[in-house]
Amino acid sequence: MVDTAVDKRVVVRATPAEVAAAVAERFVARVAARTENPGKLAHISLTGGSMGPAVLAAAAQLPAAATVDWSRVHFWWSDERFVPAGDPERNDTPVYPVFFDALEIPRESIHAIAPSDSGLDLDEASRAYAAELARFADPGVGAWPSFDICFLGVGPDGHVASLFPDRPEILVTDAATLPVRDSPKPPPLRVTVTRPVINSSKRVWLVMTGSEKASALGLALAGASYASVPAAGAKGRKRTVFFVDEAAAAKVPAQLIDREY
Structure with a gap:
């Protein structure tokens, strides 16, 4: 099974810092628009890596962030490393000082x-975690919330969340979450959401920088099998956007780059 790249946008900025700033502006604007509606909650799925915290740190510094009612925004993770609380290996650890604490x-x-x-x-x-997701389930999509935005990092091997190439987790469709053992990337123990959870999101935003990501990006856009390139199978119901720097975009055909989004 393959996914086509027709409805996937690629947005390019020169440097990782410029990518983080561009994504942060769109993120705050999207959350502000969602929470302006009385009674509406926003559900956001976060990611780890270097760019996840960088985007959130940039978002917290935007003047517009101070006008958002953050009490109506719920934050989740697409995956987490199974290590002690506060461990620097955890995806949530760097987010607290730069975003959660900064915006209270x-x-x-x-x-x-x-x-x-x-x-x-x-x-x-x-x-x-599956039970917690089910507490906020959207019956229209499954036993989990419909994320307004699902942020994803992408590894050089094309993995997203803790869904790694050619492993059984990427093929599971009858569960919301899975334990991961013997991860190809340390630490070995993790918890991940499944592909159906990711793909029920309204918007999937994949943020990737660096020349080592160029091959994975090219394969994802070319419609590679998601079993071998999980990033190729990440797709939002409304929109799928790859936010990349020039180094990661080195192999992207010019016609796939969206210069207006």
């Missing part, structure tokens, strides 16, 4: 995946 996000709006020192084992942590 209510703690009840932050839905973290249980750490390894929570008293839960890996399987229990996965089930607990």
